[in-house]
Amino acid sequence: MINILSAILFSFSANIDNIALGIAYGIKKIHISNIKNFLITLCTSFITIVSMKLGDYIFSFFNERISNSIGSIALILIGTFGILKILYNKYIKKKSIGTENFQYKKLEFKELMSIVFTLSCNNIAVGFAASVAGIDLITTLISTFIFSFFFLYIGNKLGKNMINKVLSKYSDIIGSLILILIGVIQLFF
DSSP, X not given: OHHHHHHHHHHHHHHTHHHHHHHHHHHTTOOOOHHHHHXXXXXXXXXXXXXXXXXXXXXXXXXXXXXXXXXXXXXXXXXXXXXXXXXXXXXXXXXXXXXXXXXXXXXXXHHHHHHHHHHHHHHHHHHHHHHHTTOOHHHHHHHHHHHHHHHXXXXXXXXXXXXXXXXXXXXXXXHHHHHHHHHHHHHHO
């Protein structure tokens, strides 16, 4: 049961930034169609699973307890690094946290590929660490697909209505905190 909960929390955390991305495009009045959302979701889910399988393979040569500990610690470190990066950008570089980097006038193919690449890269490290920590692959695949599609869809709708800008502002920190929580759960339970 803990493993299933960890997989769901992992998928939630790995895909929460889809809300910010959807809001960014929605604010610019750019519609992300269900077909394009499906393609983005399919690609990011595939990359997440490939990174998890790679983690399984590499750490199959190690003792299960050691590999779970390494994966759990990696999740905690990734989450901690995410929070430190946010704090650095906000307080030291004085860069506002938000969606100002997205300036597209319409969602073209190259921008679609850019979204896929960005979201996939985001999921590689956490997918690798999650597999090493022993998080269930099938539950992760299903929940990653659902969260990725749903969060991008909801974010796009919210952005079009200019509602909930605060959620996009804090999605990175929420995701980082959840990664730390998953790492702690996997390490001690």
